[in-house]
Amino acid sequence: MQFEGEHLLYGKIGHLLVIIATVCSLLSVISFFAASRKNDITERLSWLVFGRINFVIHSICLFSVFIIVFIICKNHYFEYMYAFKHASKELENKYLLACIWEGQEGSFLLWMMWHAVLGIFIISKTKKKLYQPAGILKASSSPDKNISISSNEWKAPVMTIIGLAQFFLCLMILGVYVKDVRLGNSLFSLTRNEIDAPIFSQPNYLSLIKDGQGLNVLLRNYWMVIHPPILFLGFASTIIPFAFAYAGLQTKKYGEWAKPALPWTLFSAAVLGVGIMMGGKWAYESLSFGGYWAWDPVENASLVPWLILIAGIHTMLIYNSTQRALRASYLFAILSFSFVLYSTFLTRTGILGDASVHSFTEAGIAINIMIGLMVALFSLSMLALFFIRYRKIPAIHSEESIQSREFWMFIGSVIFFLSAIFIIGITSIPVYNKTPLLKDLILQYHGGKMALPEDPEFLYNKVMVIAAFIIGILTAISQYFKYKDTPGKHLRKLIIPTIATILFFIAISITYPFLYDKKGAGFLLAIYMAFFASAYSIIANGYFILDTIKNKFKQAGGSIAHIGFALMIAGMLISSSNKIIISDSKVNGINLKMGIDPITKKQDNPSENLTLLREIPASMGEYNVTYMNDSSGNEKGRKFYKLLFENKKNKKETFVVMPDIYIMKDNNMSSNPDTRSYLTKDIFTYITYALDKNKNSGHTPTDTDTIPKKSIDSVLFESGKSDISENSKISLDNLIKSFNENNKTSITIEGYTDDTGEAEQNLILSKKRVIAVSDYLKSNGDSSLLISTDWYGENHPKYDNNSDANRTLNRRVELTISAIKNMTPSDAYDISEMKIGEKSFYNNGYFILNKVEINPSNDKYKFTSDDKALMADLSFVTKDSLRFNARPLIKADATDIININDTIFSQNLIIQFAGVTENKTVKIGIKEPSNFIDFIAVKSFIFPYINLVWLGLTIMAIGIIISMIRRFGFDNTTSAVILIAASLGIFYMFLLAG
């Protein structure tokens, strides 16, 4: 059958390119391997040239494939499964890249592209003078040839490994059938072949498919555009130390690889470290688990290779200075890439199942087997080769002195390595449950499949806090030792930083103590110890730079990286130990009754959500928080909730946060936090529950009607234009004058268009109009105006679009102005003064004050005799004889009076215990909003000093990069360019953007 409107040429070319790439990668492996085995120089060189040509063709093919996929997604060619699954028409252009690496196949492609880039760097770079081992040089004649041969020593075996990895990764996206088994999932498979639905028997099926699935909303974040490429560059670059280790074993020049491999290992550590923390920052900014690290399996799987890389860097340094620790260097170089592969296995085969929120779902058995094969082939065969050659790898058998730097560095490496093993050991629990023999053992002795304990984070934290302590101390002292042996008096230099640290630690412990006592005194002590060690590391390394390194800037890389690492750990300790949940009912003095934990016998109080009724301030820590209103976002289904925070003491501190809720097409919801950042703390808020008001109809304009409107103004526009006319400017100026008088004004600006032109264009036009008006108000009026915006395009026309006059009126921006000042709750309530047993009336019936309880203790509140709380017990009877009960409460503490209102949701009533008069009557406030009561539940945290985490990470990355530059031996200009670009980039990303 002939289908209409398909663009099949792209797919055909794309698929052909993938096949060429696969073949070329295989040819390059064969040639590079042959080159590494040949002793004859001309033969070796010809193999090498052939391998290089193949690798370059392979790389060009990969990049072309990427461009084709990009075109397919950008143009919404939904005949291709990949575009249908990951792209959609409403997707903004900036997320196009993110939608390519959302899928399995796309992320494999990204990974391969980085391998290709690194590979090309290696084959071209070593042409220049990188490293020249002695030996076969002399045999050749021309000097140019000399150099290329000398570096070829490493080039061939290193490229063999990279080529082999490329070949396997290509298979994953090959999409070729061998009998009935499909080898790899192609990026270019067709929707009609993949999905079995009746529609695909119609020639015009494409015109019926209106939109693709689109990018998962959690991933619509600028971090998702930049974070995967960086993380994958980190993953991809771990192959280089691995390949150098192979080169060492293969060429039997056992020790010489460590020098050229070291700068690459540093590169890998810097990029991977930044990539991991970008993931953390993304989680912090856009996921609602309330933090930057959750010990999620996918996070762990990327952390483990990094820990091993750090261990490897230190053993390579030891080897380069003392000829020791070579075998450990081999092991770590092999294991870091092996764990990258293992993490691929964990996250892509669906084996983690329920255990992780991030992991890919199962991609089919064939792919799983291929991934499994690749992991086994690379890791196991390299480990086997390593153990076979183990005895031949030179090692010094004498014992190192305790007073030597290498001794302490080696211990540090071991700690990093053991931490990695511990983390991966726990992360692999879902794997144990599926491993044949182990599975039976677990069932027999554990009584069911193994699962993480009640508090999985604590499981990791209690071990890692000890590791942090040891690492902190080691990074503080190690540099003061010299390699081989240190004269005793040299160590006296440590006295000053040690004393400084102790004084600093005492000062901090008194002024800003850690308050985390949930896990007992032992864990709190461990936190203090880890904090001490971090402070020690910062001070000792800082002093070392000032005292010993001085102006030899290039040598300070290690010390700077140590300072950054310690600062990051200190930031993590402070921000998580002293995190305050300000929406916690405990913090707000509402003692809701909770169960008693049968094991710990402690009061259990996980009530971290707080309900905010619209326009009614609630107390949250040191703030009064009011849920003002909601507004739609750019994307359909996204809703922002405006929360006004007002500091109770410092009236000047008021700010608005706008967390949002995004209901996706498939009805999944994502709640995206919003954060108010200060230099010393972040206030982090997200919505945990919201009413689903407009399930069917998108936006209904009456939504905002609950605000008592002061006035509505509108600005009209010319057809297709978004410029504000001179006349309109005059009326806007008048408007600005009017609200300068009552300084706190909230304006909702809503934009509309007529029905001429494309709906999509009109939506953009209405947005432009809104922005024009909003900018005008902001620049000509008070910049502290609370403006919320919304735009609807040609939806919700005010008049039917049936005449030019009506169309003119529909090309409008409406401004709804209300003064917040007039909305304090007492104004809005209808107050009745009552005695016990008395009756009072409201619009829809009457109510009786049954009793007033002092410090009530019941199913709703739990107060003790120390509190000052009064609860009114009221019965409401409606005109149609329905009965309801309400129990509002008033509570006084040292500084404040807090009203805890009750609500009869079905009757749309808010009931307040407003106070007690002098003659002992009770004041009950009733509010009957004309619209139904709108509310949200929120969680809100304060993270103190979280900026230390980002600052520490930035400094650490810069330190590692300085080290790398020094060991690559770049000239000064190149070094300066790399350093400045990387520093600015990282600093901007983590501390300024967002």
Add this chain to the structure above:
Amino acid sequence: MKKIHIIILIGIAGLIAGFITMLSSFSSYDTIASAKNKQGKFVHLIAKLDKSKPVDYDPVKNPNYLSFFITDSLGGNSKVVYHNSKPRDLEKSERLVLKGKMQNDHFECKEILLKCPSKYKDDENNLRKSVNEQTNTP
């Protein structure tokens, strides 16, 4: 035996010892029936929402109280109390993973993971549904 070897061995021994002592704190996946036999022990339940019984959540009264009923494939059933906000789409979920403890008549839940029918794009049924939905509604 070098000092460094001793230190490494101590590290490894510590790790193994730590792992073994932690072993008992690890939780397990249970059925409702077997969880009832482990009163007060932290377990993971895989179950379904019982749609014939009410889901009780009134965030205006208390945003931190949700209760509902579950059944599992072996016919067990239980009431669940969750002191937190109601996960959206609880009613639509196909499968629930509940972490918590059985306490007398009810399951005191600490965390709920939802398996929604549409959560995974890669699921072919879901893709087919999406195609059908788009093409049936003109």
